[in-house]
Amino acid sequence: MSLMTETTAEPAAVHEDDPRRAWAAVFALARFEARDLLRYIPVLVTLLLYVGYTAWTLFHQQDGMDAFPALQDVDRGTQTGPLLLGIALFVCVNRCTLRSRKRGTDRQFDVLVMEPWRRTVAHVLSVVPFAAVTALVVLGEFTRQALRAGAVGHGSLAELAVGPLYVLLCGAFGVLLARLVPSTFAAPVGVVGLFVLSVFLTAGTSDAEWSRWLSPIVGEAAGNTVLPSDLVGRPAAWHALYLTGVILLLALVAILASGGRTLSLKAGAAGALALTLAGAVGQSGGVSPELAAAREQVTVSPQRDQSCVRHGGSTYCAFPEWTGRAGAWADVVDRVQSLAGGTAARQPLLVRQRVEARYGLSGDSAIEPLTTPHQVTVGTRWGGNRVPEFAVGVAYVLVAGDESKGGELCDGRVVTAMWLALGGDAHPMADLANVRIDDSVTGSASVLAPTSGLSMTAGQTDVVRELLSRPRGEVTASVKRHWAELTRSGVSTDRVARVLGTEAPKGEQDCAQE
Known part of the structure; x- marks a missing residue:
């Protein structure tokens, strides 16, 4: 009985008296989970394909219209590359989060010093290195195009941020789904559901412009028009804010579902919801009268x-x-x-x-x-x-x-x-x-x-x-x-x-x- 009392009392002492050690353990687990994700073939293959294909296009001789890029279009072109990587991370992060349940080791975890909600934080953080790699690839892709002799225009930092944010979003959603629906079949069904939802959202007409901006990646209908940078009119900054809010909201809800009940976590979830709503409202404004007048004049x-x-x-x-x-x-x-x-x-x-x-x-x-x-x-x-x-x-x-x-x-x-x-x-x-x-x-x-x-x-x-x-x-x-x-x-x-x-x-x- 004394041994059991000592074992159960130690976690409280570590968590309350030495929070730095507790968070150091979280970061160590996040590093382990990130390395473990590379063992999954879908993640490894899609990551290599994404990095390899982008590198090949950067150093491959480009001619024709590709030799004269407009940077206000190039920034949007970086958003589709991480699509498969994000889907692979969504499925594999979900499986990693469910690993202990699948293998029946939840009881052993219950006696560890790290609470379940901190392990959830580690799973969310395990996606950050992949988002960082995505950001480096996006930056390299854009920089290479910007250095071309025929390049014109100006890119948007908010448009460039969509690719890395999309990777983070997929990872956070995979963790949340594992906490809410602890089944390995949920992730494949979720992929199909997300595809159907994205098709529905992007099918919005000009009368429902707000709906398509709820999708993580918002493309444009095929056209040959290249506009001056100040006439593009995409609410890229608001959309980046919206994605940031969604990522934080998904991650914090997953943490709350794992037993995190601190006041700061609840306040953070409320703040993330407010951030998401602010971004959603800001990106739904459509073409302003000032922009329409400027386009008319040009x-x-x-x-x-x-x-x-x-x-x-x-x-x-x-x-x-x-x-x-x-x-x-x-x-x-x-x-x-x-x-x-x-x-x-x-x-x-x-x-x-x-x-x-x-x-x-x-x-x-x-x-x-x-x-x-x-x-x-x-x-x-x-x-x-x-x-x-x-x-x-x-x-x-x-x-x-x-x-x-x-x-x-x-x-x-x-x-x-x-x-x-x-x-x-x-x-x-x-x-x-x-x-x-x-x-x-x-x-x-x-x-x-x-x-x-x-x-x-x-x-x-x-x-x-x-x-x-x-x-x-x-x-x-x-x-x-x-x-x-x-x-x-x-x-x-x-x-x-x-x-x-x-x-x-x-x-x-x-x-x-x-």
Whole structure:
């Protein structure tokens, strides 16, 4: 009896008289549990996949549009990587928390100096190293993109925090589920339930914008819109606050369910609930009138927010984050103009950056063409297909006079415009396929441009393809020599082909002959 009295009295002395030793034991157990989590194949495999794949993308040569990242989009791109790791941790932390119950060792734990609620704290803390690794990977991923020569914009620290917070959230929820439903079957069912819940939450429409922000990771509908950083309009800081509150609330409820009944724990749970509610309310506000007005102004009157520089004889106007890209635009303009004849070869152009911002990040509406002569639109995305598409826009402005007439080009001038756009490129046939919607180099197709594109008939495609296969200097000389005729409104494709010395298309009429 005396031995039993001594054994039961010792924990109280340790916990009350030496709390530092008690918490040292908690941290030691947390380290053990973290190492033990690495023994679980789902955690180890998903962690290696996440770190390995991210490292491969960082050091793998990226080209096209990937070489010109917008950092206000890159920060959101770091959030999907930890998804599988979080799910694996949710299941495995749940199993670790239930280990003593499954193996029937709860009775032995009852005589230890560490109370059950402190063991719960240790299980929650065991996820912290994985969140720290996630944070390092996210930071490395973003830093690598920010250091690219073509990077523009500004990232959000709150957006970058979502990945690590998601990992912590999964771990805390796994521990809570183990304390509330002490069954190994609860975790797989919980994964399915969370998936269904996330689908339901993210299915919210614009009338229920608040619902999708209850999900841990909030993506955007697929779109090609890249907005200036100050027009993104995502409540990232409020969402990070909301996730922090949820994590604390789940962890503290799990601790309370394990027998922790101190006043500080109850007050902490109440504070976590208040933090969660504050974040939820703050992130549900939607687009403010001020942001909507700013997006309207950028769309309708972009010149108010832009600065302009001169390269050669042309002027380039861009939003503040894109001013360094004017040189790349100028290279395309100079290349296209070098193939033109008449006054077009020396015509000063005004290249203005434009974006349709009124519909937010998920908007994918076409930009209306400019009616002002000799003005060309360039978008906020660059690299890859955007380069030849911009060249097409420059070409038909030189041929037709302004962007609004580009969609009306259906005669032989299409051949002239496409030669200007592609003739000076290092890989003209590849770019011919890239600017056509069906990625073909034969038959009829629509051609993409920053605003209204062109329509090519099968005969015009054949003529352009033959021109691109001939020596560049020879074709350029013919184009310059016959410039007036090649750009005359109504000139037929047959006539353009004969003037440039190619085989005329047979059995086909363009709009000038219909």
